[in-house]
Amino acid sequence: MDLCDLAPGYIRAIAPYQPGKPIPELAREMGLDEAGIIKLASNENPLGVSPLAQRAIERTLAELARYPDGNGFDLKQALAKHYGVAPERIVLGNGSNDVLELAARAFLTPGLEAIYSRHAFAVYPLVVQAIGARGVEVPARDFGHDLPAMRRAITQKTRMVFIANPNNPTGTLVPAAELEAFISALPGEVVVVLDEAYNEYLPEQARYDSIVWLGRFPNLIVTRTFSKVYGLAGLRVGYAFAHAGVADLMNRVRQPFNVNSLALAAAAAALEDGEFVRRSREINRAGMEQITGVLRRLGIEFIPSFGNFVSFRAGDAAAAFRKLLKMGVIVRPIASYGMPEHLRVTIGLETENARFLAALEQALTR
Numbered sequence: 001m002d003l004c005d006l007a008p009g010y011i012r013a014i015a016p017y018q019p020g021k022p023i024p025e026l027a028r029e030m031g032l033d034e035a036g037i038i039k040l041a042s043n044e045n046p047l048g049v050s051p052l053a054q055r056a057i058e059r060t061l062a063e064l065a066r067y068p069d070g071n072g073f074d075l076k077q078a079l080a081k082h083y084g085v086a087p088e089r090i091v092l093g094n095g096s097n098d099v100l101e102l103a104a105r106a107f108l109t110p111g112l113e114a115i116y117s118r119h120a121f122a123v124y125p126l127v128v129q130a131i132g133a134r135g136v137e138v139p140a141r142d143f144g145h146d147l148p149a150m151r152r153a154i155t156q157k158t159r160m161v162f163i164a165n166p167n168n169p170t171g172t173l174v175p176a177a178e179l180e181a182f183i184s185a186l187p188g189e190v191v192v193v194l195d196e197a198y199n200e201y202l203p204e205q206a207r208y209d210s211i212v213w214l215g216r217f218p219n220l221i222v223t224r225t226f227s228k229v230y231g232l233a234g235l236r237v238g239y240a241f242a243h244a245g246v247a248d249l250m251n252r253v254r255q256p257f258n259v260n261s262l263a264l265a266a267a268a269a270a271l272e273d274g275e276f277v278r279r280s281r282e283i284n285r286a287g288m289e290q291i292t293g294v295l296r297r298l299g300i301e302f303i304p305s306f307g308n309f310v311s312f313r314a315g316d317a318a319a320a321f322r323k324l325l326k327m328g329v330i331v332r333p334i335a336s337y338g339m340p341e342h343l344r345v346t347i348g349l350e351t352e353n354a355r356f357l358a359a360l361e362q363a364l365t366r
């Protein structure tokens with residue numbers, strides 16, 4: 001007997017998440033120098049870590065023998081002040097991936113359904129499947145969420161809808177008015193998980209206030225992260241805003257110390273570093289122009305993006321990916337997102353973008 005056969009079928013059916021290739025791995029595989037490799041594969045912040053966060057980490061090192069504050073008091077206070085949300089409406093997570101899982105654990109059971117869009121963030125099917133609930137993937141429209149189709153997919157069994165806004169890996173944005181109308185029209189027993197990992201990158205004219213919506217929609221959970229514009233992907237901190245009762249349930253199913261002490265301290269400090277966020281946004285805006293400008297010139301079709309990355313059509317994307325790797329440039333294949341002809345590139349520093357663009361031109365022309 002194989003013990004693994006005893007695991008539930010829905011666990012055995014899980015397709016593992018495919019992360020971006022780490023720099024040391026490529027260096028080992030190709031015999032390249034790590035210093036000569038650029039990684040634009042995981043939507044990380046090319047500016048690195050905010051100096052304020054770095055100092056907070058250094059101050060906290062001496063405390064590592066102690067358990068972290070399991071309630072994350074200081075970080076919740078910082079978030080409460082920054083966003084005007086009461087601390088009892090905040091859930092902290094080991095990355096927002098953790099928070100997405102907490103939402104699923106708090107509300108889903110086998111027999112219930114959760115809806116998400118095709119080409120949406122890969123973690124939604126994972127957290128739904130791990131519980132044995134049924135994931136329902138709704139076809140996309142122009143690579144973005146088709147909200148009317150998602151509305152039609154709702155059944156008696158639907159308990160959760162995931163929406164990434166902007167979405168990864170497509171970079172598409174559902175306009176605020178459409179999103180608000182969608183949430184308003186949902187049955188009250190359907191929980192909406194609105195994943196806003198890239199919210200801080202939105203240009204002024206596309207911004208909207210989902211936190212205000214929380215006052216009207218008790219079934220709304222908004223998730224955000226410190227992994228992207230705040231530059232703390234390696235530390236793993238994310239959070240959710242929800243109604244107090246919902247936040248309480250999510251807090252009951254989390255691990256007691258799910259966010260480590262360095263992460264708590266760094267996140268609180270990063271939140272106060274407005275200058276770092278402004279610079280990150282500005283570098284992203286300029287880099288997005290730089291990259292899409294050249295893509296246009298090369299006649300490469302891309303999906304206009306509201307995030308810190310852009311997905312473009314690369315024909316035989318797997319082959320282009322390998323050619324780029326040989327030139328020391330790591331981007332992200334997204335075949336597992338149902339986009340086998342696309343590659344996704346994260347916006348980097350100007351020099352990194354230039355190297356990527358030169359390598360891409362070579363990869364696609366020979």
Ligand SMILES: *Cc1c(COP(=O)(O)O)cnc(C)c1O
Binds near residue numbers: 096121164
């Ligand atoms: C990167 C990303 C996240 C953030 O994940 P963390 O666990 O916070 O690092 C969440 N949602 C989407 C859509 C993302 O692309």
